[in-house]
Amino acid sequence: MQNNKTKLLHDIADYYSEKLAEHGETPRGVDWNGEESQTVRFEQLCKIIDSDVRDFSLSDLGCGYGALLEFVSVKYSLGSYLGIDFSADMTQAAQSRNAQSRKARFITATEPDTVSDYGVASGIFNVRLKRTDDEWYDYLKATLDVLDRTSKLGFSFNCLTSYSDEDKKRDYLYYADPGRLFDLCKRRYSRQVALLHDYGLYEFTILVRKQ
Numbered sequence: 001m002q003n004n005k006t007k008l009l010h011d012i013a014d015y016y017s018e019k020l021a022e023h024g025e026t027p028r029g030v031d032w033n034g035e036e037s038q039t040v041r042f043e044q045l046c047k048i049i050d051s052d053v054r055d056f057s058l059s060d061l062g063c064g065y066g067a068l069l070e071f072v073s074v075k076y077s078l079g080s081y082l083g084i085d086f087s088a089d090m091t092q093a094a095q096s097r098n099a100q101s102r103k104a105r106f107i108t109a110t111e112p113d114t115v116s117d118y119g120v121a122s123g124i125f126n127v128r129l130k131r132t133d134d135e136w137y138d139y140l141k142a143t144l145d146v147l148d149r150t151s152k153l154g155f156s157f158n159c160l161t162s163y164s165d166e167d168k169k170r171d172y173l174y175y176a177d178p179g180r181l182f183d184l185c186k187r188r189y190s191r192q193v194a195l196l197h198d199y200g201l202y203e204f205t206i207l208v209r210k211q
Contacts, residue, residue, distance in 0.1 A: 008131065008139060012086065012127060040199055042067075044158070044196050045158060046156075048120070048154045048209065053077075055078070056076075056077070056079050056117040057079050057081075057118070058081050058082070058116055058117065058118050058119075059116040059118070059119045059120070059151065061111070061120065063094055064085060064094065066083050066093075066094035066098050066104070066106065068122065069101065070098075073101070079103065080105070080116075082105050083105070084109050084112055085106075085108060085109075086108065086109070088108045094106045111146045112150040115149075117151070118151055120156050120157070121155070121157040123158065124157075125143070125157065125158075125160075125176065126159070126174060127172065127173060127174070129172050131174075136174045144188075152210065153209070153210055154192075154211070156206065158205045159175075159176035159178070159206075160175045161175060161176065161178055161203050162178070163197075164202040178195055178204045192208070193206065
């Protein structure tokens with residue numbers, strides 16, 4: 001099982017490293033369509049952050065080149081940021097791009113090395129390549145366990161939606177059932193769970209609040 005997960009992660013890291021090499025430090029470099037949709041996505045994910053919490057810590061699992069750090073630094077009272085990515089190319093790009101930030105730290109790893117107030121995962125459940133639905137769902141659940149274990153106040157994540165138009169779907173992408181994941185999070189992590197599926201993209205965001 002562990003060997004399968006390691007192979008999966010290496011394949012995904014290679015995929016994103018190729019995207020970064022092709023498109024650079026842009027939304028397309030992390031396999032998104034453009035800056036506008038990326039901003040909308042960040043706005044939804046960051047709804048997990050309580051406006052009353054000051055100088056909070058944030059872990060960004062699958063941080064890419066660190067674009068979320070720039071967004072959060074402007075919009076919120078950020079105390080510290082940890083970016084985690086399994087692609088060494090991505091973390092190197094993030095470190096270079098945010099070299100002047102005293103609040104940020106980046107590591108090449110599969111999970112955070114510390115517990116933060118909030119955890120966020122954007123886009124890491126989309127590209128499954130040749131994995132089956134069952135294989136990918138097992139990986140997704142294990143990763144949500146990591147987000148839960150390494151966040152104190154709550155976490156958020158997004159997925160492509162199974163309600164996407166059939167002619168727009170691609171076989172190497174994973175389209176999750178939002179109801180199934182909502183139920184999983186309610187039963188497994190917290191009674192305070194929100195499902196956001198109304199922001200104009202072929203995806204949804206789930207917020208899991210612990211307090």
